[in-house]
Amino acid sequence: MSTDPRAGEAGTQVEPEVLEELLSMRASIDNIDATLVYLLAERFKATQRVGVLKAKHQLPAADPAREKNQISRLKRLAHEAQLDPEFAEKFLNFIIEEVIRHHEAISASSGATGQPGPARAGSSDDPTAR
């Protein structure tokens, strides 16, 4: 029924009014997804700075006490927002795992100098490369 590429599979399967409603909701989803990408990019910029600070002061990459506090706070917020708290926990753990991986890489590259090393310059683990 529609050749609009935004309609996807549904374009050939539903009435024009239904399609219009679907496309309007998808436009919101696109905006939300773009916001998520920007938010995640900002969060990773901040955590990269934490990683550099930790490497400089020989602090461990992971901080389980901080993670525990964050997860209970986020689960509480998720519940209030009618988002599945278990999903919120999984999502946050997924992100934290990646952050810790970055911190370990920063620490490994900084060696004795406490500075991100030249071997990592330009890599995704080097926040100064951005």
Ligand SMILES: C=C(O[C@@H]1C=C(C(=O)O)C=C[C@H]1O)C(=O)O
């Ligand atoms: C960013 C930090 O490093 C790690 C990553 C965290 C996160 O992504 O929120 C939280 C705790 C740490 O395990 C930190 O210590 O603040």
